[in-house]
Amino acid sequence: xxxxxxxxxxxxxxxxxxxxxxxxxxxxxxxxxxxxxxxxxxxxxxxxxxxxxxxxxxxxxxxxxxxxxxxxxxxxxxxxxxxxxxxxxxxxxxxxxxx
Amino acid sequence: xxxxxxxxxxxxxxxxxxxxxxxxxxxxxxxxxxxxxxxxxxxxxxxxxxxxxxxxxxxxxxxxxxxxxxxxxxxxxxxxxxxxxxxxxxxxxxxxxxxxxxxxxxxxxxxxxxxxxxxxxxxxxxxxxxxxxxxxxxxxxxxxxx
Numbered sequence: 001x002x003x004x005x006x007x008x009x010x011x012x013x014x015x016x017x018x019x020x021x022x023x024x025x026x027x028x029x030x031x032x033x034x035x036x037x038x039x040x041x042x043x044x045x046x047x048x049x050x051x052x053x054x055x056x057x058x059x060x061x062x063x064x065x066x067x068x069x070x071x072x073x074x075x076x077x078x079x080x081x082x083x084x085x086x087x088x089x090x091x092x093x094x095x096x097x098x099x
Numbered sequence: 100x101x102x103x104x105x106x107x108x109x110x111x112x113x114x115x116x117x118x119x120x121x122x123x124x125x126x127x128x129x130x131x132x133x134x135x136x137x138x139x140x141x142x143x144x145x146x147x148x149x150x151x152x153x154x155x156x157x158x159x160x161x162x163x164x165x166x167x168x169x170x171x172x173x174x175x176x177x178x179x180x181x182x183x184x185x186x187x188x189x190x191x192x193x194x195x196x197x198x199x200x201x202x203x204x205x206x207x208x209x210x211x212x213x214x215x216x217x218x219x220x221x222x223x224x225x226x227x228x229x230x231x232x233x234x235x236x237x238x239x240x241x242x243x244x245x
Binding site: 017019020021022023024027051053054055057058059061062065082085086089090091 | 114115117118121136139142143146147150153154196197203204205206208209211212215
């Protein structure tokens with residue numbers, strides 16, 4: 001996973017498989033930078049993700065809550081069609097921007 | 100119905116085994132000549148079931164997960180995932196979308212995803228004794244030969 005900054009936008013480019021095991025490390029890295037840099041927008045880029053289960057939804061939900069607390073918008077991009085289907089099972093589609 | 104192939108796997112409830120268990124079941128299911136989509140469905144459903152054993156049944160403590168997969172003549176793949184953990188008091192409630200007892204980082208979608216990506220899902224549980232989740236998937240395959 002790579003984290004980059006441009007202006008006040010933080011982009012976390014997720015790679016590989018997202019499950020309960022790998023999500024832990026991803027969220028720790030993202031949260032560390034979120035707290036340190038306090039961006040105005042967080043983009044979670046899923047284009048490098050080869051597999052995800054509902055832990056991917058949990059990852060977005062958790063970051064959305066953390067971002068809301070620091071007035072940062074959350075955006076999700078690069079989801080494969082089947083992963084979009086999993087995201088849609090949650091209510092996230094109403095509160096997070098999906099590109 | 101004739102069993103064409105089967106395998107059994109016993110693994111400790113460690114989160115590193117989530118990837119291993121879905122890869123093992125995917126390798127077994129691949130012998131039934133599934134489409135990429137069917138194989139992904141099986142992987143996702145197994146990943147959810149195994150994660151439930153680790154997070155809920157054993158509460159991230161020690162325990163064993165028993166996986167029993169069969170492939171039948173009619174193209175049906177049946178995967179049983181069993182634990183001897185705490186069990187589920189209210190299975191109906193646990194199967195509801197967005198219901199979770201595991202806090203902010205869990206979506207509460209485990210059973211919903213399993214149902215969505217399988218053809219049949221049964222959950223048998225006894226509080227204090229454990230849970231068995233049975234995932235049934237009909238593999239139509241690339242050339243619908245089964």
